[in-house]
Amino acid sequence: MVQLPIDPLKPLFIEKLSQHHLVVEAETGSGKSTRLPLWAAESGKVLVIEPRRIACSSLAEFLAAEKSEPIGKSIGYAIRFEAHFDENTDIIFATPGVALRWLSEGQLTKFKTIIIDEFHERRWDTDLLLALLKDSSSNTSNSSQKQRLVITSATIDSQRLTQYLGAEHLKAEGRNFPVTVEHIAVDNRHSPDIRSIENKVFGTIQTYLNNQQALGQNQGDILVFLPGRKEIAQCQSKLKPLSLNFGIDVIPLHASVSDTDRQRALTASEHQRVILATNVAETSLTIPGVTLIIDTGLERRTHQRNGRTVLGLHAISRASAEQRKGRAGRIAAGHCIRLYGSAAPLELITPPELHREELIEPMLAAACCDHRLADLAFIDTLPEKALTQAQERLTSMQAIDDKGLITEHGKRLYPLPIDALFAHLITAMPNKAATEAMVDLAAALSISNKLWQKTNSEEVLEQLAQWEKHHCDAMLLIKLLREPTPDFLTVDADRLQEARQISAQIREALSLPQLDVATSVKRDAWLAAVIKAAPELAFVRREKRRQALGNGYCEVTLGRDSRLSDKAEAAVVFDQFSLPGKGGKQTLNLATCTSPIPLSMLVDLELGEQYHHESKIIDGQCISTTQRIYSGRVIDEQTQSVSDLVTTAMIVEMIQNNQIFPGLATEREHQIEQWNLFLKLGLADPTLCTRNNPADLNLWLNEQIEALGVDSLDDLALFNNDDFIFDGIPEWEQAEFDERFPRKIYIADLHLSAEYAAAGKLVTVVYQSGSRKQDPQRWELPRWQGWRIKYRKASRIIDIR
Template identity: 25%
Template sequence: MNNLLPISALKAEIMRAVKDNRVVIITAETGAGKSTQVPQFLLEEGHTMVVTEPRRLAARTVSARVAEEFGCDFGYQIGYRTAYEWKWCEHTSCLFCTDGLALVRELMRVGRHDVLVLDEVHEWNLNIEVLAAWVKKELELGAKFKVVLMSATIEAEKLSAFFWNAPIITVPGRQFPVEDKSPSGKDMAGEAIALLQQGRNVLVFQPGKREIGETVEAIKASGIAAEVIPLHGDLEPEEQAMAFRRYQRPKCVVSTNVAQTSVTIDDIDAVVDSGLERRTEVVDGVEGLYLRSISRADSKQRKGRAGRCKPGVYLDWCPQAERPEFPKAEILRTRLDQTVLRLAEAGFDMEDLEFFHQPDKKEIHEAKRALKALGCMSESGEVTPIGHQVSRLPVSVQFARMLVEADRFGVVDDVLTITAILEQGEITTRPKSKWEEPVWKTLVGDEQSSDLMAQLAVWRAAERMSKDQMREQGVFAKAFFQAKEKRRHLAEALRGKVNTFRSSGNREHILMAVCAGMVDHLYHYQYGSWVNGGGQRELARESIVRGAEWIVGLPFNLDIPVRRGRKTLQLIRMATKVDPAWLVEIAPQLVKLEPGLNPSYDSDADCCQSTCRTIFNGQVVAEVREATPEHPEAARLFAEWLAGQMV
């Protein structure tokens, strides 16, 4: 335990509040020590607990730090568990985990833990939002466990009111003064270089991996004698660990917002902040990646990272006046289908739960509609057998639906690989240069029907390549190995949930399984663009699909800079050509037949005919003229025709 941290002075008050109340709220400024010290306070008093963190990186690093300070073997009394990795045992009394509802419910229902600690509540990601609603419902139903909510910046009074006027304990931070400075006119890399030349350790906040890579390269290209280290969630643990080491010369860590709250780099004394983040939002039911300004609360946290060890400086690129006070909660800007399904699986209707940030009923209804389209929910709102299978898989509802259908068709092995690629992102892309096209074509062959089958072909080839060969042939080595790791974790999660991992390799069955997960995104080619009920879209530039009339794919909006501001591209990613005949088999609940349309008498065939129209999810996918001898309208037309012949 670290008795020098500010929160140590409030240990007695915190423990008294936990003893006397069901819910306690702790707000602490940066550097107060809440994440590492509160679990130790509880352990000393004999409590057993689950501590949630919003990211795997935080669950792993914070639990290791707590074990070190508490003086016990990591993985014994103190450990961690996430969906894909763990270090704990049956004797673990302080278990850090990521904040998914299923995992936390499982751990708390076992009954071995009497306190649930929710850390970094201010982030209000979807999991935290659902956990807070679930906790409130469980406590209302008489659950006996205690709850501690912790955050650096939070709407404390509002949260207290949400939890029946729970007590608030405010902890001052151990913070050196941080001076606000205006950018000098250099770009962000230039500002970082100037600070490194002053001997400072610099933390640069960028919105995404692309900007991080560009900044790292620019700083290195200057020749400055400094350690320049990227930091984001897709790096391997050993790569992430480099940001926390101390070096003989100045260091510059270029990070996403993972360094804003979840982890602390102790020796930083300068922050260069883009004032931006790249986040996923759903607009009109379609997911997109948008560049957004951070909130003033986020800015305050980033600034605080510069004053942990000594006086620091903060350079901010975005005017504070243009920012909202708090970030927009994830539950208000993301798809809710997976949340609705998992809550239904747990026995809750999302419409009946009280959330701290209450989503619009319209969004919940849209999620239920999407689940019904996938066959996961009945018209009455009950979870179907398919829905039960889907809810237990640690991937999006769409991708889980593919795997369920793959099991039915006996192609799990291939679709498991496709799912890992979809989760990770493509492992190759069509070259921009025509000179590179022939090399790339050797990997994908003549494939023109499915981007996913092209990716699968590249995967199979990459398994026999060295890293150098991958680079030469346009395979993203890092993405491939990360997708391979995702596939391994998915295979473990599927064990015991599918009939066989073997795959017949039947191409049509693989494509039908893919289609089953994307039936809600069926597009028809008309007048140079792809249309469905949601408007017009275009295939992503890297798509290899050609000559198709019907496709399924992932709609995606991409926010890009243009000469006069920004523009949103309405794209379809990972497209696959579809035979409309498949739709009747894989999603019969979406098929509607309209027979007997436009009846007439065909004198050549000597029969009455009418049109039978097949409608799939609101779109006409087939029209067939067929004989309808008993159709009353056709009989009338025949009589009229006959009368005309007799004139």
């Protein structure tokens, strides 16, 4: 077996493991991911938690090959859809999601040692798993019976983590070969930049290959770190000429690559390779032959913005930069080229996911393990706002009770390998057909990439409209899972197979028929059931901004891949993709999977609020109109004839709308405004004025109608405007006061109104209409002696002196 830098640590590791939890700090490439499981297995069964599926399978396969054994004998792995182990397997590699489910089912007790590898990534599931295991360990009184925890990483805050666990700290020094670092940014403070990233990568690789060729050298493979699949595809296309000219293999490596590309990336080759990878290659995976790292300094990660989890482009942390550098120097001296400045302002470590994402999934997982998330001790305190939001959502789903404990409904949701909302929708469906439809849609939306690519071809779009006639994204995805793929659609076969596997797994768990005998669903009835279970998924289209839809809580913009017809006025939005706005802009929420519904469905389900809109007298009858409003839009309007008896509110409304007693509301509103100003100026003489409080037009009219005893249309005919007398400013003072404090002012080519702030003795003259461009002059306005005067036109305000 090849000697690795971590090997001298073995005696101390075995000695300390018998009595303590361990925090093992070792540089990338030291061999910790392969050696520690073998050493720990000498004293019992070992579970190794790896953050990514590709690392689980690759590490297990590597160790099994080292022992010349088939996978699953003494070394196996468990990931979604795949399990290669039995009761006699000594070492099992698993993803955190699998480990959390096993913990909720009490299956982790059979492991003597649990290793959480690459903890520095600070995923929510590894943080939660560690908190749960720490709590369980602290409740075991017999030290010799305690399950041992080993936390490993190349770059961690080891002192803080050691203190948190009450563990021993071990450190392995050195690597096989040194790695030199070069920064090629013009300015040493230049931050990582995605602009023209494919050109930068192309130029860097071309220069390197030309130098190699000039020196007659082949110094090994090149590993390029890129933020996502989009950039990998761009670079792959850009590098084609180099592939032809230099005979190199260009290989993509990300979470969704095919098994063929994964094996090409992880297996040594006689040809020089350029491997274009996301963070999946940053930890755990050993890519043989790499001597040059090209680090763009970028990654895509989630963060909270305006109360939503969004996926954004970020500069990596210094810890991640070190991890990337460490991928070289395994077989020979390595070199790391960073496409950013040596003094770029990078964070020290990547913020934990529990601080960057919603806490719905962690809270549900903790509850299924009989713990309240808020009660667990984490390395970093959880944000209160996110805890409250998660509790509200899960309580509304009835997944947890008011005390935060798991319900029977929650127990049914948790094992389903999908988002908690979709799990809730599946279990809330009223019949088998609707349940199957929800299962298939949830499976299609749970994969990491789009199943199909939309085209601009009119011919293809017409064929698509014939194949799926409702312009319904959800039904299209369901049909893709259930039926043979149409020739005219561009479909990702690997992702389609993955979605079908998820569907089959959930169908089996719920004792539903398999896909080939799926039950046909009535679309409208199914969507109505979805809205009943999750009303927040119902959106209405904005009447002016047709690409936008709202639900009263948030707004979404139709994504370019959505097929929602412009004729659709409402939709169920099953899936959103949130992008951070630039600078101070709001988060952009793209609706990526929609299902059109009629507005009448929202009315039938009683969404929104019903309001009295207006009352009118037409041909001697009182006609009342009510509106139902959802997310600021009228979705229904009902008009009915009211009997002879009318309410006070209806009469007041008709007065204010000049339907009856025309001019009364305008006259009395002026008198009331003037009275309120008169009162504030202290001009009211208690011996002469019959009232001493400010007045309100609406309340005053209600009082008058009640006092006059009006309750029918016939009664209204007995009165006129003169019967509604406002007893405010004494009659003999009214004209003089109006002249001193006018509300409307007319000067040359200007119509103005006046607003009075008595407390500060301020008059604001407001432009209403007129062709004059010059501002009003002080001499043109009323005297207003002792008052300050401002002039407002639109958003412009000036002092008039």
